[in-house]
Amino acid sequence: MTNHMNQLLPVLRLSAVCLVVCAVIYPLLVTGIGMLFFPHQANGSLIEDENGRVIGSSLIGQSFSDEGLFHGRISSIAYDASGSGSPNYAPSNPELAARTAEANQEQQLLNPDGESVPADLITNSASGLDPHISVEAAIYQVPRIAEASGITHKELYHLIEQNRTTTMEELVGSPAVNVLQLNMDIEAAR
Numbered sequence: 001m002t003n004h005m006n007q008l009l010p011v012l013r014l015s016a017v018c019l020v021v022c023a024v025i026y027p028l029l030v031t032g033i034g035m036l037f038f039p040h041q042a043n044g045s046l047i048e049d050e051n052g053r054v055i056g057s058s059l060i061g062q063s064f065s066d067e068g069l070f071h072g073r074i075s076s077i078a079y080d081a082s083g084s085g086s087p088n089y090a091p092s093n094p095e096l097a098a099r100t101a102e103a104n105q106e107q108q109l110l111n112p113d114g115e116s117v118p119a120d121l122i123t124n125s126a127s128g129l130d131p132h133i134s135v136e137a138a139i140y141q142v143p144r145i146a147e148a149s150g151i152t153h154k155e156l157y158h159l160i161e162q163n164r165t166t167t168m169e170e171l172v173g174s175p176a177v178n179v180l181q182l183n184m185d186i187e188a189a190r
Contacts, residue, residue: 047180056180061131064179067110068149069186070141072179073120074103075128113143132176135164151189159185 034042045058056062061072089096103122108114118137124130138160146153163177163185 069183135175
């Protein structure tokens with residue numbers, strides 16, 4: 001019996017040390033480094049209005065219905081960040097085809113001056129929470145927003161260019177704009 005105890009004690013000690021290192025020390029260290037060097041990102045990339053009130057995160061898409069604002073991608077999870085992920089429909093799935101056709105029709109009604117609706121306005125991202133739309137999708141919405149907001153096309157194009165992703169971000173993806181940031185600039189310009 002003592003032979004088994006002699007073998008069990010080192011195993012229990014090693015397990016306890018691994019538990020403390022992996023479950024306590026490492027997470028605290030990584031969180032501390034994140035808070036020290038990247039405080040904005042470590043706290044959720046929250047965006048505040050001029051009164052210091054949190055209005056959203058630059059990492060999570062929101063729903064905008066005001067015709068004077070840019071609209072983002074559709075969300076199959078109703079922009080609820082507590083559980084991301086969208087249905088993994090095959091292209092042949094009738095539900096996906098119906099949802100896409102409905103979104104396409106809505107965009108054409110909202111933006112009658114546009115030609116073909118950019119794909120990111122009628123499809124959702126893999127997480128269902130993407131806060132960005134392509135520059136093409138932003139430009140597509142300019143006539144509607146100009147008419148509803150009174151901001152000129154030229155000013156809107158300038159705002160899109162100001163909010164465009166950086167060159168480094170574009171190396172791994174296509175040019176995009178953050179819808180919340182863009183809409184905050186529109187609200188400030190009204």
